[in-house]
Amino acid sequence: MSPSISELRAKTQPESVTGRVNSEHWTADLYLRRISPYLTRLLLPTGITPNGVTYLMILTGISISLAFSLPGAVGVLLALFLSQLQMLFDCVDGEIARWREKFSPAGIFLDKVGHYFAEALIPIAIGLRLMGDGDDYYLPFLGALLATLIVINKGLNDAVHVARAFSGLERLADKKAVIKRSLVSRLRSLANIVPIHRAYHSVEMTLIFSFAYLLGRLEEALLFLVVASPIVTLGHIVSILSSNRLKKSS
16 A cells, blocks of 8 residues: 555655755755655655656756757746756655665765756756857857856865765764854855855756746846856855864764
8 A cells, every 4th residue: 555645754754854954955845845745655656766766857957958948938937847846856766765765875876966967057058048049159158157167066065075085084964064253154144145155056047047038137147147156166165164064073
């Protein structure tokens, strides 16, 4: 018999998952975790593996950029839907893994690959969309530049774990990093008020570009994210070096 929704929630959505600071997206907190058990329950009898759902997440994430390549509002609306579906699959793969107690390093690897692909391809698709049949070749260049900076910025978090592993330090707990009271801590607090650093995730980028399209300001949105991205990346580096993330946990 299929598990009930309450049984699924109890086993697949423990506090250790829903209470994560850095790994749980705000859409999951707000509404996707309310929906995901129903899709998890639907997929369990099919025998699909957690990694199989992650592959669906990867394909969905890549499809966001393909949707943005479609002309008119249809492509934009499709991209909005796919960005939400990507995050839903991102919830479900872990829920199936926890229900079946089937975990693997390959699943973590594939999850990382999926987010890198999705978030790097979106600005490239926007740059190509803006160029259209014209000769504004600098726009695809800006899209590719933004994609590169996004990959670098995402890689910083993974570099922390690599640095700790190479140094023989224990795995870093998913909780808020401790930053000494300083100018950096005050700037970090300000960044949390205006969280521009979150704009480079697939859901947020899709929302920004979709609203910009509706306002006829798609090129301006791309330019803004390109200009802001080096500042965000530099701030991310300073934040990491000023925190306890590269130190032995007490």
